[in-house]
Amino acid sequence: MTAPWVRTRLRAAPGAAVALAVLVALTACLAAAFPRALDRYTDAGLRQAVEHAPVDESGILVTAGPDLDAGVAHTEESVRPERLTGLYESALDTVERPLVIDRKRSSYGVRTTETVPSPDEWLPRPDGLPAEMLLAAPQGLADHARLRSGRLPEVTGGEASVETAEVQAAVTEETARTLHIEVGSVIHLPGSHDLTVRVTGIVAPEEADSPYWSVDSLLRTPSLRQVPGPMGASNPSYWAGGLLLAPEAAPALLSVTTTVRYWHLTPDPDALHSRDVDALASAVASLESGPGLERLHATISPLTDVATGLDAAFTTYDELRGDIGPLIVVAASGAGTVAVVVLLMAGGLATDRRRAELALLRARGASVRGMAGRLLAETAVVAVPAGALGFGAALLALPGARLLPALWAAVAVTAVACLALPLRAVAAHHAVRIHDGRRDAASPRASRRRTVAELTVVVLALGAVELLRRRGTTDGAGDLVAMAPVLVGVIAALVLVRLYPLPLRGLARPARRLRGAVGPLALARAGRTSASAVLPLLALLTAFTVAAFGGSVLSGVADARDRAALISVGADGRVEAEAALPAGLTGRLGQAPGVRKVTEVGLDYQARTNDGRQSLPLAAVDPGDYAALAGRTGLGAFRAGELRGPDGAEGGSEDAVLPALASPTVAERFGDDTFQVRLADGGHATLRIVVVRDRTPAVYGDEFLVVDRAGLPAAAARPNVLLLTGDDLDAGAVRRAADDAGTVHLRSEERGTFVDSPLQCGAERIYTAAVAAGAGYAALALLLSLASAAPERAALLARLRTMGLTRAQGRRLLVLESLPQALPAALGGILTGWAAVRLLSPGIDLTTIAVSSTTSPAGRAELSADPWSLAVPAVAVLVLTVGVAALQAWWSGRRGAVAELRAGDAR
Known part of the structure; x- marks a missing residue:
C-alpha cells in the first residue's frame, strides 16, 4: 500500500x-x-x-662513496651504470608510502665532491688563478638537455677505468659562453692519473630549474668564486664550471679527486596530499634517521647519507x-x-x-x-x-x-x-x-525537559567560548570550540524565545485602550503566533553570528594586509634610490594619475654615532609635509612644530642642536642628552631626541632617527626617497614618471606579496562561500517561517475585509504583526554577532591567514567587529519580512474574500 x-x-x-x-x-x-x-x-x-x-632541498639526496673495501675492480664496478641503476631501484623501494617518487624528475650518477683546477691557460683567469672544474657522470642527459652543437659524450675503446687517460664531456651553453669552451676544446685535469677531457657537445637544459640540474648548480651555470680570506679584503677570484661525462666514464673520475655516488629522488607532486602530511613527514624521517636509512645502509653502503x-x-x-x-x-x-x-x-x-x-x-x-x-x-x-x-x-x-x-x-x-x-x-x-x-506563544510555560535541555546547551556554549578565549584556535581546542559561534547563536535564540512573550504580555493591556483596531489586533496576532519559532530564530541568529564572524574575519584579514603593506612601503607608493633623485622627479610624480601628494625624504642608512661603530637610518624631512603624511598613514603621528630646528640652524650649522624623532630603542640608548651623528658625506649633526614613536613612514625597522632637513647640510638633505599619497595609483604611470631613476614600490603590489599560498586564497573563498550560503539559507528560513503562517493570514484578512477592513489597513496589519518578530530577531542578531566577535576575538589570531606567516610587520592581526557585517543582515531581515507581509496583503486583496475564505476553510 x-x-x-x-x-x-x-x-x-x-x-x-x-x-x-x-x-x-x-x-x-x-x-x-x-x-x-x-x-x-x-x-x-x-x-x-x-x-x-629551494630546488636542492625539495627532493631527497642520497649520497655514498664508492666501495673501497674489495679492490680496484670492485670500486670501479660500484660506479658503473648497471650498479647505480640497481641501487636506484633499491632506493625507490625503500621510500615508504604515501611518499611517491617521480622517476622522470629524479636523477642519479657519479660526481666529484670538489672542483679540480685546470692548468690550461686558455680558460679565463680574472686574477691569474686557474679555472676549476666539477666533473659529473649523470644518467639520462639526453632526456634532460637539447643538443645545440656537436654530439653527446661517449666512451670509446672499451670500458673506462681508473687508468683511463682521456674521456669525452659536454658542457651547457652558459658554461661554454663564460669559459670560452667550444666543441673540440681539450681540458687537462691533474690527479693520480692525469685526465684529459675532450668537449664533444654543447647542450641546453630542458628545464634549467628542474631537480635534475639541482644536484650542483655548477653543472648548469659557472660561478665566479673568491679565495677565502679576511672579511672586506679584496680576495682574488677564479672561475668554476662543470663537465658532463657519459655514465660509462664514471670510473675515470676515481683518479682525479674524491668521488661520490648520488641518487636525487624527487617527490611526485600529484601524489602529495594534505591529509597525508603526517605520514609524509614520517616517511621522510624514516629515510633520514629511521628504518629507511638502515635499509639504505644495508643495500648501498654503511656510510650512506640522506639530506633533504x-x-x-x-x-x-x-x-x-x-x-x-x-x-x-x-x-x-x-x-x-x-x-x-x-x-x-x-x-x-x-x-x-x-x-x-x-x-x-x-x-x-x-x-x-x-x-x-x-x-x-x-x-x-x-x-x-x-x-x-x-x-x-x-x-x-x-x-x-x-x-x-x-x-x-x-x-x-x-x-x-x-x-x-x-x-x-x-x-x-x-x-x-x-x-x-490554541497555539499561543504569549501564555504557555516551558516544560521542565525543555528548561533542562536549554540550560545544557547554554552551559556547553559558554564552556566552548571560554575554552576558545583561553586556548585560541591554534592550540587544538577541539570540535566544541569550532562550534562556539554557532552555540552563541543558539544561546541567543533560546534566550530570545524565552524573553519574547514578556513585552507582548506587558503591551497587551495598554493596547486595548487604543482607538484603532489595527494596532491591538496586530499585537494580539503577534502574541498568538506559533510557539515553534525557535527554529526560525535559531537559523536567523546563527546566520547573523556566522555572517558577523565571517565578515569580521575577512575584514580583519584585509585590514591586516593593508596595514602590513603600508608599514613596509611607508605610504601608498615609494620611489627610492641610493643616490639623490633628479630635481624634477617630484613634479613629474605629482602629475601621475592618482597621486595627490609627494613627500621628499633624504634617507641616510650610513649615519653613524659618535664612536662610529653603530649606524642608524637618518631621515631628513620637511616637518610640515612629513607630519601630515605620518598623520594620514597612522605611522607615528606627531606635531610638525616638535621637529622644527631652532632659528639660525639653516644651512646645517654643526653647533645647533636639532630636535629628533626616534624609535624607542634609539631613545633608550641616547636618552635626553645631546649626541652627534656623522653623516654619509662626512658632515656632523648634533641631535636631541624630543619625540618617540614606534614607527615612521620613511624607515621600516626598529631603529631610526628623523630630523628637520633644514638643519642639515644641503648635500645630506637632498631627497633620495619620495613617498606618494593617493588612491588607486597607476603602477605603469608611476614607473614611467620615475624613468628608472629609482626603485618603485607600491602599496597595492606589496599587499599582493602577502598572499603567497593557496591555503590563504582557498580559506578566504570558502569563508566567503560559507557566509553567503548561511545568509541564503537564513533568508530561506525566514521565508519558510512566513509561508507557514501565510494561509491562516490570508483567511484572516478575508474575514476582516467582510467586516469592513480596507486593503491599506490589511497591509498595515500584516506588517505590524510581523514587526514584533522581525525587530527582536534583527536587534538580537546585531547583539549576538557583536557579542560573538567580542567574546571570541582573544582566541583568534588572523596573522597567519593574512600574511602566511606567524609574524607580520603590523604585529598581531586581531579580530574586531565589522559594522557592515552586523548592519546589513539586520536590515535585510527587516526589509524581507516587511516586504513579504506587504506582498501577501497585496496578493490576498487581488484574489477576493470569497476565494480566500474557501481556501481557508479547505485548509
Missing part, C-alpha cells in the same frame, strides 16, 4: 515535491563541495610549499594549515547548522500543512510506525534522487579530490531531508488528538 500512497501524494502536491527536490539537491551539492574544495586548496598549498622550497629539506617544508605547511584550519571549521559549522535548520523547517512546514490529514489518519487507526514509514517513503522518493544529483554536480564542479567525505556529506543531507517530515509528524501526532487547541 506504500507505493500507491506515494504516487497519490506526489500527484496531489507536485509543487511541494519539486521545491523539496531543489532544496535537497542544492544543499547536497554545497555539502559535498565543501570537503572537495577543502582537499583541493590544501593539496595545492602543500604542493606549493614543496615546490617553493622536505621535513622543513612539511612542518612549515602543517603549521600554516593548523592556524587556518580552525577558522574554516567555524565558518563551515555555522553554514551547515543553518542549512540543517532549514531542512528541519521544511519538514515542519510540510507537517503543519498536513496537520489535519495526519490527525485524521491517526484518528482512523493508523499506527505511528506505519504513518512514519509512509512519510519516509514519500520523502525519500524525492530526496534521494535529488541528493544524488547534487552529489554528482559537486563531483563535476570540483574534480581531483577525495570521494568518500563528499559522499558522506551528501548522504547526511539526504538523510536529514528524508527524516525531517516523519520525525516531526511522529512528534506532533504521537497521541491521537481531536483538535490542536
Whole structure:
C-alpha cells in the first residue's frame, strides 16, 4: 500500500515535491563541495610549499662513496651504470608510502665532491688563478638537455677505468659562453692519473630549474668564486664550471679527486596530499634517521647519507594549515547548522500543512510506525534522487579530490531531508488528538525537559567560548570550540524565545485602550503566533553570528594586509634610490594619475654615532609635509612644530642642536642628552631626541632617527626617497614618471606579496562561500517561517475585509504583526554577532591567514567587529519580512474574500 500512497501524494502536491527536490539537491551539492574544495586548496598549498622550497632541498639526496673495501675492480664496478641503476631501484623501494617518487624528475650518477683546477691557460683567469672544474657522470642527459652543437659524450675503446687517460664531456651553453669552451676544446685535469677531457657537445637544459640540474648548480651555470680570506679584503677570484661525462666514464673520475655516488629522488607532486602530511613527514624521517636509512645502509653502503629539506617544508605547511584550519571549521559549522535548520523547517512546514490529514489518519487507526514509514517513503522518493544529483554536480564542479567525505556529506543531507517530515509528524501526532487547541506563544510555560535541555546547551556554549578565549584556535581546542559561534547563536535564540512573550504580555493591556483596531489586533496576532519559532530564530541568529564572524574575519584579514603593506612601503607608493633623485622627479610624480601628494625624504642608512661603530637610518624631512603624511598613514603621528630646528640652524650649522624623532630603542640608548651623528658625506649633526614613536613612514625597522632637513647640510638633505599619497595609483604611470631613476614600490603590489599560498586564497573563498550560503539559507528560513503562517493570514484578512477592513489597513496589519518578530530577531542578531566577535576575538589570531606567516610587520592581526557585517543582515531581515507581509496583503486583496475564505476553510 506504500507505493500507491506515494504516487497519490506526489500527484496531489507536485509543487511541494519539486521545491523539496531543489532544496535537497542544492544543499547536497554545497555539502559535498565543501570537503572537495577543502582537499583541493590544501593539496595545492602543500604542493606549493614543496615546490617553493629551494630546488636542492625539495627532493631527497642520497649520497655514498664508492666501495673501497674489495679492490680496484670492485670500486670501479660500484660506479658503473648497471650498479647505480640497481641501487636506484633499491632506493625507490625503500621510500615508504604515501611518499611517491617521480622517476622522470629524479636523477642519479657519479660526481666529484670538489672542483679540480685546470692548468690550461686558455680558460679565463680574472686574477691569474686557474679555472676549476666539477666533473659529473649523470644518467639520462639526453632526456634532460637539447643538443645545440656537436654530439653527446661517449666512451670509446672499451670500458673506462681508473687508468683511463682521456674521456669525452659536454658542457651547457652558459658554461661554454663564460669559459670560452667550444666543441673540440681539450681540458687537462691533474690527479693520480692525469685526465684529459675532450668537449664533444654543447647542450641546453630542458628545464634549467628542474631537480635534475639541482644536484650542483655548477653543472648548469659557472660561478665566479673568491679565495677565502679576511672579511672586506679584496680576495682574488677564479672561475668554476662543470663537465658532463657519459655514465660509462664514471670510473675515470676515481683518479682525479674524491668521488661520490648520488641518487636525487624527487617527490611526485600529484601524489602529495594534505591529509597525508603526517605520514609524509614520517616517511621522510624514516629515510633520514629511521628504518629507511638502515635499509639504505644495508643495500648501498654503511656510510650512506640522506639530506633533504622536505621535513622543513612539511612542518612549515602543517603549521600554516593548523592556524587556518580552525577558522574554516567555524565558518563551515555555522553554514551547515543553518542549512540543517532549514531542512528541519521544511519538514515542519510540510507537517503543519498536513496537520489535519495526519490527525485524521491517526484518528482512523493508523499506527505511528506505519504513518512514519509512509512519510519516509514519500520523502525519500524525492530526496534521494535529488541528493544524488547534487552529489554528482559537486563531483563535476570540483574534480581531483577525495570521494568518500563528499559522499558522506551528501548522504547526511539526504538523510536529514528524508527524516525531517516523519520525525516531526511522529512528534506532533504521537497521541491521537481531536483538535490542536490554541497555539499561543504569549501564555504557555516551558516544560521542565525543555528548561533542562536549554540550560545544557547554554552551559556547553559558554564552556566552548571560554575554552576558545583561553586556548585560541591554534592550540587544538577541539570540535566544541569550532562550534562556539554557532552555540552563541543558539544561546541567543533560546534566550530570545524565552524573553519574547514578556513585552507582548506587558503591551497587551495598554493596547486595548487604543482607538484603532489595527494596532491591538496586530499585537494580539503577534502574541498568538506559533510557539515553534525557535527554529526560525535559531537559523536567523546563527546566520547573523556566522555572517558577523565571517565578515569580521575577512575584514580583519584585509585590514591586516593593508596595514602590513603600508608599514613596509611607508605610504601608498615609494620611489627610492641610493643616490639623490633628479630635481624634477617630484613634479613629474605629482602629475601621475592618482597621486595627490609627494613627500621628499633624504634617507641616510650610513649615519653613524659618535664612536662610529653603530649606524642608524637618518631621515631628513620637511616637518610640515612629513607630519601630515605620518598623520594620514597612522605611522607615528606627531606635531610638525616638535621637529622644527631652532632659528639660525639653516644651512646645517654643526653647533645647533636639532630636535629628533626616534624609535624607542634609539631613545633608550641616547636618552635626553645631546649626541652627534656623522653623516654619509662626512658632515656632523648634533641631535636631541624630543619625540618617540614606534614607527615612521620613511624607515621600516626598529631603529631610526628623523630630523628637520633644514638643519642639515644641503648635500645630506637632498631627497633620495619620495613617498606618494593617493588612491588607486597607476603602477605603469608611476614607473614611467620615475624613468628608472629609482626603485618603485607600491602599496597595492606589496599587499599582493602577502598572499603567497593557496591555503590563504582557498580559506578566504570558502569563508566567503560559507557566509553567503548561511545568509541564503537564513533568508530561506525566514521565508519558510512566513509561508507557514501565510494561509491562516490570508483567511484572516478575508474575514476582516467582510467586516469592513480596507486593503491599506490589511497591509498595515500584516506588517505590524510581523514587526514584533522581525525587530527582536534583527536587534538580537546585531547583539549576538557583536557579542560573538567580542567574546571570541582573544582566541583568534588572523596573522597567519593574512600574511602566511606567524609574524607580520603590523604585529598581531586581531579580530574586531565589522559594522557592515552586523548592519546589513539586520536590515535585510527587516526589509524581507516587511516586504513579504506587504506582498501577501497585496496578493490576498487581488484574489477576493470569497476565494480566500474557501481556501481557508479547505485548509
